Amino acid sequence: MKFKFDSEQEYQVDAVESVVGLFDGQAFVRNQLTVPTGAAFQVVPNRLDLTPEQLLAHLQKVQNDRGLDQDDKLETLTAKVDTLRGEEDITFPNFSVEMETGTGKTYVYIRTALRLYETYGLRKFIIVVPSVAVREGVKKTLEVTKTHFDKLFGKPPYHFTVYDSARKSQVSGFALSDGIEIMVMTIDAFKRAETVIRQSREGLDPPIYQLQETRPVLILDEPQNMESDLSVSALASLNPICALRYSATHRNAYNVVYRLTPFDAYRQGLVKRIEVASVVQQDNENMPFVRVEELNATKRTVSAKLSVHKLMATGKIQEKPITVRSGDSLVEKTGRAEYEGFVVDEINPGSGFIRFANNQELALGGEQGSDRDAIFEAQIAFTIEEHFRRQRRLKEHGIKVLSLFFIDKVDNYSPDDGKLKMIFVKAFDEIKQRYDEWKTVSAADVQKAYFATKTKKTGETEVLDSTGKTKQDDEAFNLIMREKERLLSFEEPVAFIFSHSALREGWDNPNVFQICTMREVGSDTERRQQVGRGVRLPVNQDGDRIQDEQINVLTVVASETYERFVAGLQSEIEREYGKDALPPPPPNQRKRTIIKLRKQFMLKPEFKELWDKIKHRTRYSVQIDTAKLIEDAVAELDETTISKPRITVSKANIRVDEAEDFFEPIVLSGARTAVDLAGRYPLPNLIEVMESLMENTSPPMRLSRRTLLEVFKRTSKRDEATENPHDFAVNAVNILKSKLADQMVKGIKYEKDGTWFEQSQFAEEIQTWEDYVVPSIETGGVGGTHIYDGVRWDSEGIEKQFVLDLEKRADVKLYIKLPDWFTVDTPIGRYNPDWAVVMDDPDNGGENLYLVRETKGTLELGELRPDEKAKIKCGQRHFRDALGVSYKVVTNASELPDGGV
Template sequence: MCCMEFKFDANQEFQVQAVDAICDLFDGQIHIRAQVSFNAGTFTLASIPNRLDLDDVTLLKNLQDVQRRNGIQPDERLEYIEETIQTVDGEKAARFPNFSVEMETGTGKTYVYLRTILELNRRYGMRKFIVVVPSVAIREGVFKTLKVTAKHFRELFGNPVYRYYKYDSANLSQVRQFAQSDSVEIMVMTLDSFNKASNVIRQSTDRLQGETPLFLVQAARPILILDEPQNMESEKAIAALATLDPLMALRYSATHRNPYNVVYRLTPAEAYRQGLVKKIEVDSVIRENAENQPYLRLEAIQTQKRTITAKITVHKLMKSGQVKETAITVRPGDSLEEKTNRAEYASFMVDEINPGAGFVRFANNIELGIGEELGADRDVLFDAQIRHTIEEHMRKQARLNEKGIKVLSLFFIDKVANYASEDGIIRKLFDQAFDDLKARYPGWNELSPSEVRAAYFAEKRRRSGETEALDSVSGETKEDEAAYDLIMRDKEALLSFPGPGDDEETRRKKQVSFIFSHSALREGWDNPNIFQICTLNQTVSAIKKRQEVGRGIRLAVDQSGRRLHDNAVNILTVIANESYRRYVETYQDEIAFEYRSEIEGRYGKSISDLSDEERRKVEEEYGEGILPPQPRQAGEQKAKLRKARVLSEEFKELWERIKHKTRYAVRIDTEALLAEVISEVDRADIAPPRVTITKASVIAGDDGIFEAMQLSQAKNAADLAGRWPLPNLIDLMADLMENTTPPIRLTRRTLLEVYRRAGNKKAAIDNPHEWATVAIRIIKEKLAIQLVRGVEYIRISDGPGADSLPDDEKWYEMRQILDDTEVELFSKYIEPTREERSVYDLVPCDSDVERQFVRDLEARQDVKLYLKLPYWFTVPTPVGEYRPDWAIVMESKEEAEKPILYLVTETKGSLREAELRPNEWRRIQCGAAHFGSKQLGRKGALEEVDYKVVTKARELP
């Protein structure tokens, strides 16, 4: 039984639009009959060339009409490439227009440009086409598409005569045929085959009776089809393209670095929303609560002038008390303990950074290569990913059997040796998992792991006759080419179920469902029935998310070769070794970055320099998510000081009352603290370290941004408890207390007592770091409550030894205000003020509440003067520095001895403790204890100021 055969739908509207977008550019061009042209030089070159008779005015009008029709901002000029080239007649100025089609990966870009070739021939008689590709992988993919579309195109176009072939420097008769044939000729070339002076195509040769192959190509005035032209933008590449003396260049890519007159655009988000590609789910396989050992991943080594640095991802202790995966930059001599604030890294002192060999060595003799990890429980993660991929595969195959769809899974691996060697961990884990799972699903039980898996690696044959699988670096070696050829030949077999008429070799190919590859398959090859992609490669792999996803995003086909448009079927699951949020954010960032490069090329300026009008046009055309938010420029607005208001008696009196700095003292009831802490620690849910799997769906918003929507709760895939030596728990707790903000110290005896009295000691043994983190968080919360309850302030100027202190240590000097004659403003809202009200002409507001508060202050007649307190005006508290909001002078409504009120006011959206962040409320309580507050019932160190918390100005006295 033969393999399935691809069927193609000639009526997909978006593909027809893309074909018409190019062909309609030449509206008015007459159909050119084949006519031999002679170019007399050193030798007479006979050719049947392409020809374009339209002038620039007509071509530009056609371009603008097509762009308007397709919702693209019309260009004001044609984009030409101009270079001086060497021809048979000597030097010549080559000049040719460029037009671009932008189509998301997986939507049939290659099909579209091959169909465009034949449509240009049908409409206008154009015959000579060169498909230029940046890599061998893409060349093999294009050639495969030419083969599988041949029957479809001959039926669609009435059996036209066209030939296609790969350029081969050993078969130069192809070049003569290309120039002199009157049929449609499609030659596929890599850029490397003609971009150097040493290339065979540039040399005169006896094989062509002394002719230079390049001159024959030039004589044909070929139309260039540039596949992935963003990889052909260097000066050398552009010069090489010009040497072919093309009639024009048609550029096809998912994202263009230089847009060159875009005529059609199908963005990733639009293709996704229209269901033209598979929907994406991300199954995130990650470690949770597993900070008990030091974790490191070497991301990159950078050299700049005489400085060498390395970027390393670590688990860093943040000021909040949480441990977070963070990338840090290190130099020789740096201590990771100091960089992370964690004692677990004490032995990791950077000893050597070697950019040539690509490694970092630490003083403990541990060495990390670029992309390598330490402490990642790699084997456990690999096992979880592989098992989950196999199970997803088997479940999906059972569901899709009745539709005649064969499911494929693709594994991207970190190192070929982890699969190809006899003890390769990835192959061992796969075989074990497959044997464990196959009995649960009908149809798999009789198969062995070796029958269902295949690997496509570059291979090198040794002198001994043995073959060695290689890690693919460039993707351009002869060994890589052999790997591409193998998987291209097997493409239809991979899509077919075994049948009764199959010979042994065919049956073996059809049984393969699980494909393993290194980076060789990052481009140029895809398969519509890839439903799972498992990324066993490091997250810093050179393979981008879009390249990975691109291998399986094309819509699925059934056994008849018919493409299915069914959203329930077309779901690609990525089994990733990182959080689904990070995966999708990186995926979106890659798209945005590539589009930004295109936009910068189009406008000739950086994104940050676009005008408001240019930004509006870009967002209309590309979607809002492509451009980053416009940053507020430093010093964009400046508040100017009204010096006369500062020197007024009202302000002087206000400042005299609020200027004093204070010290605080607190009382702690240790027994009460222990009782509260232990009660809550015992109720805390402290999970053991584990590997979890969480499923999320990727959605495309109307603004063009891809986001993740969680579909399931995290489920356990592996338990990591007991895999590491237990640390000294009290040392760990003390370290967490000291290295978070604010740092707090308790005696080791108190910390030991917390553990001794705690009831959940098993959790402390299973996951000591998480237990210590939770315990310290609770200690700090309960301690903060006690500190705030018992805090008392005294003026520094009233304390012992005050007479010997300089004034600026006892209070804030008014000259600090007078020195700030202009203040740069960075706040979200800026409000203008009246001269009789405010010290500054503009007031920064960080919220709508503050903005309305300022407007209401301006409207109240009893407000004599107000000041948004400067950033340096702070009050020390046991829970960090507190910056009060406003100082206000008001007329009193009471006919008393003091007709003026002096207030320090805090504006909040709510007065309820439960609706404020814990530290916000605690700092407010400390502010009340510092200034004194009738509202909060606290006596303060500053007796002649009243401290209030309000939501609106009408709540003032």
């Protein structure tokens, strides 16, 4: 099978012609053998006749034609360079092409070089790459596109070579050729003074002098890896007429002439659509969970960002990010006794780990507390089944399906008894029984692993956790690159590829349809790197590219929620493309404003009388019937579902919002159980867990251990408690608190405690969002007046309209949106009522009427949440019984004057 290439893809042609347009007006350069002044060698050089002003004008025209922002100057790089004529300042312009991974960047720049020769006679090109791995990939593309370009350009005099310092005549051959010469070099091959190309030999000039005199066009592949001063100096040492920079992730976008963003590529169907199969634990908070998201160091502090299971005020456990420093306790950070011993002992960003006082050590991206083996089982089984299904569908289209696994540790796979290898074999042998075409296939024949290796002095080969930066990684990369076409053949049984890091960068295969990520995402761009290995459009057995959107789907089997995966992918794009790649912030976050206190209103008699009535604090007393509490709690607990801990799989498609450049998940299937985890964990002291939840959730309450034990003894859910102790405890405590609150509120009594709120607690200024403020009328016309010159509303449909109506009414003398600190103690937490109003009393000769009102969407208390209803009942007892102030729930301002007190 040979790859085929389509020369009519508009976006690729546009990218090529954008660069060609930069040199409009350049005279065709005829081949002319020259002898540079003072040189003992000859060259056939490039020549650029355009002035910087002309280049800038052409750049601006290209940018205007492509809808890009116009630059007002050429972006040049300058460095002092040792040349044939001594040390010189070499300056060269830079032009950037942004193309998303998988859209044919290498094809585009090779074709661009041939077009520059065809149009202007430019013939010397040096492709500079950041690593040997990428160099081999470029070499492969040059090889497989040769026939295609020969046909497209009429067999031009086209020669390419990979720079080899051992080939003494290579540089001379490049310099003297009158045809198109393309040399591929790593930046390290000429970056330092001690490299061979910079050294004199046998009394001759250094080879780099001859390259300099050819005035090459530099093509920089992944230039974000060549931004150091040393790299810039090295590029300048080639004395280029310009540098053409190609990447999906530019760090510095010099004079962009073409841009194809991830969102453009996705919308236009130039890459596979992505769907995420999320394999996660659910209802399993029985073990302390920690995941290391970031390790940060500044001049003054070292910190880490962790994800943990935090106890919320509701009693639920949620995964939340926290920042920790040395000495911090996760018990205090999470409110959970389960984190006992997790005190930060050392944070080491350099070595990439955090260690706790209990000797737990986690690397960046690592986690503990989840059942990793169970998650691995579910991920591998799902990937195999997805592979079988997809291969069955695509066989008739002549498409060989590949699946790629990124594993957590080489030792988990490489040995014969590696747990991931054994999990794969077991799952493969079980699942294949449901697919006739796979029944006779051996698991050993279909899998292959590519890892970095190191040969010891003893001759023994050691398999390593690769980093993507070593020679061993390059060797692993080269191995798979040479077998690219064979992997796509049905004759080759290998279809499942395992890697640690060696294939994360630089390698891709168009027929990867499943990527299973069994390692935590540890870098800022690892999701994009991993996804990038499979986004290219697939090919069939004839090498034809497939354009069917129903076929072109990449499934990422991730050990995280699809929401987290998509958010991470989005943030990685934001880091690389900047904020312009994201939608603008919502309107209510665009402008802040300040509302100011009208101090003169506090001198008004109406305010003084109102404040004297409502300012008093109270205390409450309650009576509890313990026997009834236990009876009621057990009855409800017996009807409650205690979820089993489990590994679930759910799938979501990723789409780009049509109006904005923004990825969003669209759920394709609900969560289904893949692995049941019930009964796998030791049973904790349930009474202690329940006691802790009672005291550390809102509102904090206490019950005796005897009462808690009695509830456990009487419930029919004891078996479920052993399967998922934490979920049982959370449900039992929530029910107990609800029943306890019902009893407390029903018989609650308030009395003044002799303290009160001070007027001085009113803030002079309040900063808020402008969109959430209704201005308050101070003088003139009709209208009530708020004690601030604006009112912040919390709900548009109820509170905002309530304020607008108050401002229009002449019988409202003054009103207050009661501040957050104005609260009433209740058994279920502090209650902050909404409004205090001073009005004319039409039934009392116009005397002032003092009201406290709560605004809700309904007057039926039964339709409110239990905590809302309970707090309103407590509010009635506090204001009516203890303070003698009118208190009611209203839905709108028209209910104020009618109905009396």
